[in-house]
Amino acid sequence: xxxxxxxxxxxxxxxxxxxxxxxxxxxxxxxxxxxxxxxxxxxxxxxxxxxxxxxxxxxxxxxxxxxxxxxxxxxxxxxxxxxxxxxxxxxxxxxxxxxxxxxxxxxxxxxxxxxxxxxxxxxxxxxxxxxxxxxxxxxxxxxxxxxxxxxxxxxxxxxxxxxxxxxxxxxxxxxxxxxxxxxxxxxxxxxxxxxxxxxxxxxxxxxxxxxxxxxxxxxxxxxxx
Amino acid sequence: xxxxxxxxxxxxxxxxxxxxxxxxxxxxxxxxxxxxxxxxxxxxxxxxxxxxxxxxxxxxxxxxxxxxxxxxxxxxxxxxxxxxxxxxxxxxxxxxxxxxxxxxxxxxxxxxxxxxxxxxxxxxxxxxxxxxxxxxxxxxxxxxxxxxxxxxxxxxxxxxxxxxxxxxxxxxxxxxxxxxxxxxxxxxxxxxxxxxxxxxxxxxxxxxxxxxxxxxxxxxxxxxx
DNA sequence: AATAAAACATGACAATTATCATATTATAAA
DNA sequence: TTTATAATATGATAATTGTCATGTTTTATT
Numbered sequence: 001x002x003x004x005x006x007x008x009x010x011x012x013x014x015x016x017x018x019x020x021x022x023x024x025x026x027x028x029x030x031x032x033x034x035x036x037x038x039x040x041x042x043x044x045x046x047x048x049x050x051x052x053x054x055x056x057x058x059x060x061x062x063x064x065x066x067x068x069x070x071x072x073x074x075x076x077x078x079x080x081x082x083x084x085x086x087x088x089x090x091x092x093x094x095x096x097x098x099x100x101x102x103x104x105x106x107x108x109x110x111x112x113x114x115x116x117x118x119x120x121x122x123x124x125x126x127x128x129x130x131x132x133x134x135x136x137x138x139x140x141x142x143x144x145x146x147x148x149x150x151x152x153x154x155x156x157x158x159x160x161x162x163x164x165x166x167x168x169x170x171x172x173x174x175x176x177x178x179x180x181x182x183x184x185x186x187x188x189x190x191x192x193x194x195x196x197x198x199x200x201x202x203x204x205x206x207x208x209x210x211x212x213x214x215x216x217x218x219x220x221x222x223x224x225x
Numbered sequence: 226x227x228x229x230x231x232x233x234x235x236x237x238x239x240x241x242x243x244x245x246x247x248x249x250x251x252x253x254x255x256x257x258x259x260x261x262x263x264x265x266x267x268x269x270x271x272x273x274x275x276x277x278x279x280x281x282x283x284x285x286x287x288x289x290x291x292x293x294x295x296x297x298x299x300x301x302x303x304x305x306x307x308x309x310x311x312x313x314x315x316x317x318x319x320x321x322x323x324x325x326x327x328x329x330x331x332x333x334x335x336x337x338x339x340x341x342x343x344x345x346x347x348x349x350x351x352x353x354x355x356x357x358x359x360x361x362x363x364x365x366x367x368x369x370x371x372x373x374x375x376x377x378x379x380x381x382x383x384x385x386x387x388x389x390x391x392x393x394x395x396x397x398x399x400x401x402x403x404x405x406x407x408x409x410x411x412x413x414x415x416x417x418x419x420x421x422x423x424x425x426x427x428x429x430x431x432x433x434x435x436x437x438x439x440x441x442x443x444x445x446x447x448x449x450x
Numbered sequence: 451a452a453t454a455a456a457a458c459a460t461g462a463c464a465a466t467t468a469t470c471a472t473a474t475t476a477t478a479a480a
Numbered sequence: 481t482t483t484a485t486a487a488t489a490t491g492a493t494a495a496t497t498g499t500c501a502t503g504t505t506t507t508a509t510t
Contacts, residue, residue: 374496374497375497414497414498416497416499417498435506
């Protein structure tokens with residue numbers, strides 16, 4: 001099994017602020033494993049007793065609303081930490097995490113890392129900054145949800161996925177989502193999401209290869225209102 | 226001017242985790258003042274060079290969307306800290322803060338408190354917990370915005386204000402908001418908010434005395450779908 | 451008290467979005 | 481490969497919400 005001290009993934013998240021000694025200790029108690037696409041990593045209301053360092057793959061964080069729909073609140077990709085919030089507050093998770101493709105993760109038990117959070121100010125300051133960033137993003141999403149049309153939200157979602165998670169060699173979005181997933185990010189009915197994507201296609205803003213989506217005119221998408 | 230060490234307000238926020246010495250130092254550089262209702266405390270995009278400890282009153286945190294509407298993202302009341310997020314990240318504020326009634330605040334310069342954040346792990350852990358809580362709340366708001374009707378959101382807003390900020394002796398909500406403010410919390414047109422409030426009144430769920438609102442049937446409001 | 455300016459209220463209509471029905475594909479399983 | 485199942489697609493229609501117009505009430509100002 002790999003060692004945290006030598007793992008390059010940690011450069012991308014708060015773990016980089018841990019000392020060599022702390023990393024060695026964490027490395028000894030971590031469990032490294034693979035998560036199959038579609039697997040629920042933790043459920044809403046469940047106690048998450050540690051953090052996952054995502055070495056590869058991507059997952060969605062969602063919350064079930066009363067009408068039975070799953071609202072996707074955030075996506076966590078390679079390099080990021082999953083379960084940070086539950087680490088800090090002693091509460092159970094308010095979100096469900098589900099793998100969107102096959103993932104490789106390292107699980108670090110809460111007990112090991114909580115001490116570092118309380119002793120290593122550089123580490124906790126780093127986690128704090130991360131959380132502040134998440135909070136800012138959440139504010140932006142609230143405003144988008146409240147004030148923008150489904151068409152605008154879907155266009156922005158496509159741009160966000162394009163810019164943040166990248167594209168395959170053929171130009172299609174590297175994160176493969178179902179139409180239902182898109183609907184659950186945007187907060188609309190699946191049919192509505194499908195309809196809007198069809199419109200985008202007709203307008204030449206995107207093209208599709210099966211369920212793969214390729215952005216053809218990003219400026220056009222940005223101009224939607 | 227009062228001293229932080231003796232101020233009871235700090236019991237309600239992260240400042241309680243500072244040591245006596247730290248509090249004395251902060252007390253010496255804080256400025257205590259009154260903010261008139263309607264005053265913009267800081268604007269979107271502005272650098273907030275400190276935190277405000279709210280001794281009395283209430284303010285709204287909002288963000289202007291492209292269509293010209295102000296989306297209220299959070300309310301900060303007596304006892305809470307305002308500007309926490311900007312304290313942590315070095316970025317400018319993504320939100321505007323506006324006093325909803327006359328406020329009494331203490332302003333603590335960023336330079337004084339940032340050192341404590343990096344040296345006093347108990348304090349930074351406390352701020353971290355606070356931020357984690359805000360993040361959880363933001364997630365809930367996202368889901369509500371995305372999945373619930375204006376009617377439901379407005380009912381929940383009334384209940385939230387009732388439960389979190391309390392009522393006057395006559396039973397009316399202690400936080401007095403304009404219909405426009407309600408619309409900006411719920412994320413709808415002012416006319417729609419007014420219309421729904423009128424419906425609630427007709428249905429006997431609320432009553433109004435001028436612009437004051439009194440919840441008459443909280444269970445009924447909860448049952449709305 | 452008179453006047454002006456907000457804020458509140460409601461109707462009429464348009465635009466957006468959800469829901470239901472029903473095809474048509476893809477994808478997985480036998 | 482065939483069959484079953486899930487995902488995608490689209491039409492028709494209903495429900496929700498936004499916009500504009502206009503009137504009333506409240507609040508502030510002279």
